[in-house]
Amino acid sequence: MYVSESRGSTPAVTAPAARGLFPGRSAVSATVLALGAVSLITDISSEMVTAVLPLYLVTGLGLSPLGFGLLDGVYNGFSALVRLVGGHLADRGGRHKPVAALGYGLSALCKPLLLAVHTLPLIGAVLALDRTGKGLRTAPRDALISLSSPPETRGRAFGVHRAMDTTGALLGPLAAFLILRQAAEGYDAVFTVSFCVAALGVVVLLLFVPSRSPELTGPAPATAAERPSLRAAVGLLGRRELRGLSLCAVVLGLATVSDSFVYLMLQRRLGVSDRWFALLPLGTAAAFLLLAVPLGRWADRVGRWRVFVGGHFALLAAYGLLLSHVHNGALPYAVLALHGSFYAATDGVLMAAAAGSVPAALRSSGLALVQTGQAAARFVCSIAFGAAWTAWGDRSALSGAAVALALSVVLSLRLRRDARDAGSPRDAGSGEDADG
Amino acid sequence: MAEAGEVRESGVRESGRAAEEVAPRPEVGAEPGGAQGGEPGLGRGREPGLGTRGRLLVLLACVLVLACVAGVAVWRAGARAHEKDQAQAGGPAVRAGTVSLAADGGRRIVFRSMAWGPHRDELTTVPAGAPDGPRTASGVKCLRFYAAGGTGICLQAVRGPVNDTYRAVVLDSGLRVTRTIGLAGIPTRARVSPSGRMVAWTVFVGGDSYAGTNFSTRTSILDTRTGTLVPTLEDYTVTRDGSRVRAADVNFWGVTFADDQHFYATLATGGHTYLIHGDTATRTAVTVHTNVECPSLSPDGTRVAYKKRVPGASSDAPWRLYVLDLATGREHATAEHRDIDDQAVWSDDHTLVYAMPGDYGSDLYTVPADGTGAPRLLTRSALAPAWLG
Known part of the structure; x- marks a missing residue:
């Protein structure tokens, strides 16, 4: 097999x-x-x-x-x-x-x-x-x-x-x-x-x-830009598609509040009791687990980009529920389900989208670049969110994050028009084509 | 086209629409390094001499070896755990009996006995005059404990179907449960106000897969008379130098009561710790000193014994036992020069008692509060003492 x-x-x-x-x-x-x-x-x-x-x-x-x-x-x-x-x-x-x-x-x-x-x-x-x-x-x-x-x-x-x-x-x-x-x-x-x-x-x-990837066993890359040197890795950012994708990942990452804050908000705003607190990450993981494959397949069909950005709507909805004044026993479940679907729609999907914009010979460097950009942006967001919490309180901080996320989504959609269809199957394919 | 059809069948056959969208494209076949690359069947090409069968055999062998190692480790740990149910040679004598938390009935100590044997982790009592003598065990198991004014607080583990959970149990003087509250984390500190009305505890929360190595504490205060529970001191309004502290990184721990309304505790934020003076009626607190952890108020209410992070100490043993005079703000070290990680208790107005790691659980030591003398072993295999009567 x-x-x-x-x-x-x-x-x-x-x-x-x-x-x-x-x-x-x-x-x-x-x-x-x-x-x-x-x-x-x-x-x-x-x-x-x-x-x-x-x-x-x-x-x-x-x-x-x-x-x-x-x-x-x-x-x-x-x-x-x-x-x-x-x-x-x-x-x-x-x-x-x-x-x-x-x-x-x-x-x-x-x-x-x-x-x-x-x-x-x-x-x-x-x-x-x-x-x-x-x-x-x-x-x-x-x-x-x-x-x-x-x-x-x-x-x-x-x-x-x-x-x-x-x-x-x-x-x-x-x-x-x-x-x-x-x-x-x-x-x-x-x-x-x-x-x-x-x-x-x-x-x-x-x-x-x-130990050897099939795509790398073919003829040597045609141009110097695709040989896996450090310079070529840095040069990846010169590629329009990848640059657009990385930028979007960073912009959206800047408005992605870290998980621990989400759980803390769940507890403070929705009154999740202490004994359930430790189980909150399991809720996110369960939703992630259930939805990762369907959303991945859906991304193959309708475009990874669309699903990736759509995942952030799920996160935005989760923020919205956390900010709402509704008190309903089902609310924490809804927040966790949205949080998990956010991960299912973004984590692997981003990698799938990015893979299409990076030549095979530089695939690993390119994916590392996108991941690092996203992780760094989320880290900055954590610090900023913590500071906002200190200065204005948890509710205002989350409202700010929600506004920032909405703006980020809009900005990403604009960026996408520049690097059109970066992650869609068709373009992923043509990206591969260009590499060969 | 025939090739592309194959792809469609294998790859996206579950959706006719998808199959249409992922239209057959020449680039699928022309992927860099396809069959033209001359290495069909990577599995065969790569590990020469090891077919699928060979690799499965290697895997099986590895699984067997690793399973043996894992099995032995679990078996040994299980045997060791069983050993702790047998009394250790030379350990303190423990007998089942009656333990009372009543305010009268002779000066005595009640604590969690950690001595190996059937009464391990139970609340036990000894006369104050014979701390190292035979112990009387109550049958009530606690991880952390404190008692005053006829009220006890016992933080205990509850065996669940998969893992242990924790709960706080309020006990009356006869060790009967009067209230049970689920806990969010691992118990670490517990205190009762001198009258026995107010109860406080601290747990560690964290360590789940997403929070990484970020731990936090949660400190709760319960009024046993009204039944009012403040689940977390984060609900309090805390001021430092006149401005409100509202950081997301605040942590509270180690409450010590002055009376039913006033208490001291530790607040940590921004990498610093503060001694706070709190008020349960107004739910407010103000910072009164810095670099104070796990405060413990003397019975006469004039001094606080605490863990201080001292400069120059190694980072894995950063604390020393200090005493702060609340009226003058002056602090001094005690004669205990080892690292301490406990909320000390006062056995009287001049003497501190605290736990140190020992061979069988922790041991209780005592040292004068005024900085004179030398630390002295009080009793082995004991934790969380309360002086009663």
Whole structure:
């Protein structure tokens, strides 16, 4: 069934092979399924740790983990840098798989390290290293997904991957708590099992993901601009389509309030009780999981761009509900559903859209660029939102964010006219054509 | 066209409309590096010598090895957890009996016993004169505890179908539950006003997948007479130097009551901590000092013992036990020079008691409040003491 990784070969070969795993239902390539499996497994591993970490710090080590988030800001910047580096390294010589494996491997090695360190600064350092691995692997992995999917089904491919990824994120805490059920205070057992799971993810990656992308095995890129050099990576921003897309991702990211603020608002404005607070992210994840594939497919059909911008309407609606004075028991569910559909309509879809505007040889760098721009913009938004909250209160801050988001959507639609149809299937296809 | 038809069938067959929109295009076949690239069947081309079957076998072998490692880790942790149910050699003697939180009935200490054995984590009592003597266990398990004026607050774990949740339980003097409140996070601090009317607690919230490493605290105050619960001190109006504090990053923890209306606590915002003086009637608070965490008011109400972040201390052991004179604003260090991470209690107007990490849970130590003397071990395997009677 792994033959289907040759999606770049003649479609006549692709078709039967691609149906290997889910006959008649899925045309997602085996590489995408393998990468999805790797992400699923890895997310189980990392969410196991995340789920027990507070408990471990407070009851296991007897620490007060306050002020722990102070380094987050510094680290966000570093993480963005790592992502760009990972993207660039992967493009050089088409080393997507080795760089991704390095990233997954690094995160896996962090789990036994957690057993060895017992102070907050060192635990923080291990977590930072873990996230370095995540930063390294993200762009090469997304590039591999795009390179092993036909342009017209990329939205679906990313949808399938994100759905599998989110499934892992939901299963992780469950696994961790089941271990703690078996062994009270067995945090070392949780970390050990988490390492084993992460190692399995690396094994699956090494065994079942092709080391060379089909699109890169063809004739060498025609122009210097498409050879994976640093200069070419920087030069990507000179491409109108990608520049337009990145700009939009940044503009919309600047009005995307971070999840923790959304949950905090849910609690403060809609009166979600304390005991449900910890479960709010699960609501978002569940909606993301359910909608990632349908919205990805829909994006393939009506245009990724349209769905990407449309996803921000879902976010805008969520803001609106949070600001409304209606008090209804169903409101928190509606907000979480909208929040989850925002992710389903934007996360993988943006990558699918961006893939169409980046030549295959620079795919990883290009995707890293878009991701980094978006992440940086969201980080700026978090800081600004926090400051607005301090100055004017939560309601005014959210109203401001809603207005900013509406303006961003309008601005994006204008930008889109400049870089017309950047993410539509047709253009994605022609983008590929230009690369060949 | 025949090729494109195949794509349509495999790729977007579930929608006829989509199939039409994704019209057959030459570029699909002309993708860079297609079959022309000379590497059909990447799976075969890439890992020479390892067919699908071989790779599945390698995977199986890896799964088996990793599953063994994981299984052993869980089994060992389970065995270790079981071991904690057996009394440790040389540990304090613990017997089941009656524990009372009544204001009369002899000077005594009630605390969470962490000694291994069947009564681990239960509220136990010892006479104040024999802190290291045999313990009487109540059968009530608490993670954090405090009591005063015949009222107890017990923050405990509740076994759920998958994971533990937490609740605050208000106890009367006979340890009967009078009120139960669900908690949003892991219990860390608990206090009761001297009269037994007001109850406060703090939990850690955070660590979910999206919040990353950002932890926050939530501090609640309950009036046991009226039943009024302030779920979070963030609802209070706090002023610092005359202007209102309204940051999103505010955290409160470690309430200590002066009486039923007034209390002290820690406020953190913008990377600094402040001692605040709060008023439960007006729901207001003002900052009165900086660099104060986990305050504990002396019985005579004149001094506050607290954790101070001292310059030069290593970042993983940043706190020392200090005492602040509220009238003069002067502070001094105690003779305890180790890092402390606890909300101290006053066993009388001159003596502080606090927990330090020990071999079996934490141990209680005591030190004079005036900076003289030296720390002394009070009893092992104990946490969250309250002096009663």
